[in-house]
Amino acid sequence: MSETLADIGEFGLIDRIHKLLQKESALALGVTLGIGDDSASFQPRPGYEILVTCDCLVAGQHFLPDFITPLDLGRRAMVVNISDIGAMGGRPLYALVSLGLKTDTSVADVEAIYRGFIMELNPFEASIVGGNITKTDDALFIDITLIGEVEQGKLMLRSNAKVDDAILVTGYPGQAATGLQLLSHSKSTEGLREHRLVCAHTTPSHRAREGQAIAHSGFATAMIDTSDGFLGDLGHICQSSGVGAVLIQEKLPVNEDLRNAAAELKLDPYKLVLQESDDYELIITCPPDNVTQIRSAIAAVSDVPVTEVGRITDSVGDIQLTLPNGTHRHVIPSGWNHFSK
């Protein structure tokens, strides 16, 4: 039988996590007091603003426990927060982790979740500075607060897109949700764990380095991550900026994986690109003359493809899709809505 939380108790677990962090985790810049007191503390750098975000994963709601390993679960929970800091143009620095765990949870699983956190934080020399562990009799949850920094005046908002701006997107949105659709429509899940679209859901990538580079370049007007899906988050940009958008359907980035899955699922691949999906790509708007500079800024840190897919318009809140025959179709951003009937 593997060791459980009941065997070592809350303080035993905290001690184990502390040792794991000391051994395997980077120590973030500026930390003046880490884990072990009532609060942690850090010394902010002059010339920087502090960014702060939090996101929570609940078993059964945000992930399927049978289809994700504890290590990947930890990675995923941290990636969704790193993505939020990156979408503001920031660099992640300090994480606080709040876990709701059952008494029969295995200690090795909790350690694997923490290794997942560390795996995502170490490349930024970011570290866990605090948190708490709570007993729950119900579904496991992971709530992370991530603190970062951004150069003063370089903060990238979703509310600053301008009419006639070009709309760019990184990577291939829609992959994660399509992966989930494959899982739920397949009679057998044999071999599906390794499917690239399923992996896009279980181990998503963030674009935080790209986001930092874009912000630093000063050539973009607005930026957001696609955690609510391409259309949902473009909708957030339009709503916050008081603008509209037109997208050219044939320019939407569809890769071979998505095209094959669309054929298998008998669905329109462009719908899959636009749908609600948590892919953590970036949508960027910029004056058309700045597209080349944005591409260069991204290429300097990453080989992710960047696709220009449309323009910002003055039709407030309206998003139109231009079809190959030249006609337009209104599309309605929905985004995730966890409490809808």
Added chain:
Amino acid sequence: MSETLADIGEFGLIDRIHKLLQKESALALGVTLGIGDDSASFQPRPGYEILVTCDCLVAGQHFLPDFITPLDLGRRAMVVNISDIGAMGGRPLYALVSLGLKTDTSVADVEAIYRGFIMELNPFEASIVGGNITKTDDALFIDITLIGEVEQGKLMLRSNAKVDDAILVTGYPGQAATGLQLLSHSKSTEGLREHRLVCAHTTPSHRAREGQAIAHSGFATAMIDTSDGFLGDLGHICQSSGVGAVLIQEKLPVNEDLRNAAAELKLDPYKLVLQESDDYELIITCPPDNVTQIRSAIAAVSDVPVTEVGRITDSVGDIQLTLPNGTHRHVIPSGWNHFSK
């Protein structure tokens, strides 16, 4: 039927909370971007360190839903975090709130929880800058990250108590747990909701203003809040500082409420003072010559009683209780351990 989250959806709820905050909440100093983007941001003040803490309440584990109103629940969840910032000598500034809610939760209840947060934050001109709302099919949870500031060099640690220091405590520890014991031992709970000891559990006070004043004075060596109970947290000071302690039993602060409850429960009142209890009082250590200055610093901001209860010793990790007949008894700090068998 009252309106539920299913009726207005996630974005409807976020909109309602946003409006509530705009109308009723203070706006904290330095916020450069509040709710509504991927992250919030703030400009730290020169000459200050940033403090950060998080604490989570889960229904059934940390509170009894039938014995706490949504407003009080919000207050309590915020107080436990304010207490952690205050115990470091800091001032609370920015909160991030992560809620796990069921689809059938009433919107009015969620608004009342937020009013509870605001009620505790407004006196500090602190405000909610972000968060997220998650659907859960299980027990409601509230996870709060609170960010504060402390003057550079004034951070109060638990690890700096010195041999021969005096040990002071604010207020009357043990009240909250005694209130819970009254609830669980009484045949009828009629009238118990208003009992002062039960209220000590449902609507605890923090000592953040006192903590700030103590830190600012520079006369204390160590400080901690009594969220794990008097003995549990004195144990944390001893462990972190590599010292021991001796307590004089007859000096322990017992008020009339606790004395009456002890008689009713047929328990030793001193045990009730020392027990695991979440009262959010402060334990302070300081050189004996500084006791008067500490008392003055606290009296300048508060009328909470301050009691000198013992001394720090060189018996590492050992806490002794001196009984009225002059004999000593070893006492073992336990503190909350949520996963113990």
